Amino acid sequence: MKIAPETLNKASAYKLLTGVVVPRPIAWVSTISPNGVANLAPFSCFTFVSADPPMVGFNSGLRNQQRKDTARNILATRQFVVNIASFDLLDAVHASAADYAEDESEIEHLGLATHPADVVAPPRLADCPISLECVLDSHVPFGRSGSEFIVGEIKLFHVDDRLIVDGKVDTEILQPLMRLAGPTYAGLGKVVRLQKATEIVDRR
Ligand SMILES: Cc1cc2nc3c(=O)[nH]c(=O)nc-3n(C[C@H](O)[C@H](O)[C@H](O)COP(=O)(O)O)c2cc1C
Numbered sequence: 001m002k003i004a005p006e007t008l009n010k011a012s013a014y015k016l017l018t019g020v021v022v023p024r025p026i027a028w029v030s031t032i033s034p035n036g037v038a039n040l041a042p043f044s045c046f047t048f049v050s051a052d053p054p055m056v057g058f059n060s061g062l063r064n065q066q067r068k069d070t071a072r073n074i075l076a077t078r079q080f081v082v083n084i085a086s087f088d089l090l091d092a093v094h095a096s097a098a099d100y101a102e103d104e105s106e107i108e109h110l111g112l113a114t115h116p117a118d119v120v121a122p123p124r125l126a127d128c129p130i131s132l133e134c135v136l137d138s139h140v141p142f143g144r145s146g147s148e149f150i151v152g153e154i155k156l157f158h159v160d161d162r163l164i165v166d167g168k169v170d171t172e173i174l175q176p177l178m179r180l181a182g183p184t185y186a187g188l189g190k191v192v193r194l195q196k197a198t199e200i201v202d203r204r
Pocket residue numbers: 026039040041042043044045046058059060061062063068069070071093094096097098099100179
């Protein structure tokens with residue numbers, strides 16, 4: 001099947017892309033509004049964009065032609081925390097995407113425990129094994145949809161000591177939650193370890 005983008009409307013292009021770019025990690029983003037209301041929402045259009053300095057980014061779309069609370073809070077306060085959930089937090093991650101009013105805190109509604117962050121104002125989630133304290137670097141709109149890619153510089157990594165094996169994050173201990181298309185998720189599947197590609201000798 002060949003699909004020309006000009007034959008797709010916004011919704012069908014979104015469906016196709018979220019089926020193609022899989023699995024996606026999830027940034028579970030906590031922010032705080034200028035009025036002090038803590039907000040939490042998942043964003044699976046998420047990746048890291050730089051190692052020096054460490055930076056992560058996620059894409060926030062519009063809802064009813066308006067910025068989502070997360071994006072609005074970040075642009076107002078320039079601070080956010082990206083929490084990384086393990087698979088056992090699936091129900092809370094999913095529930096936190098419901099449409100809460102701007103002055104309602106998903107964190108309070110869901111009864112999630114938090115710790116104060118060290119360098120930014122939004123709280124970090126106590127049950128997440130990894131949290132990244134971020135300061136806004138840039139926000140870039142793409143295309144005609146009004147969605148914006150929000151990039152933050154990581155000012156502090158919190159990593160549960162139990163995840164660290166031989167100086168690295170052990171993915172099998174982390175058991176990350178991943179998103180597929182729509183309300184479909186996946187856990188870690190088969191893990192295969194190969195020799196480093198740069199160490200493979202060309203025998204031709
Ligand atoms: C697992 C998951 C991933 C999501 N990823 C995105 C995303 O990448 N971009 C986006 O704009 N919305 C995404 N959403 C929808 C937002 O989480 C949802 O619109 C949420 O209500 C926004 O909350 P806020 O208004 O408090 O920021 C996702 C939802 C779920 C359940």
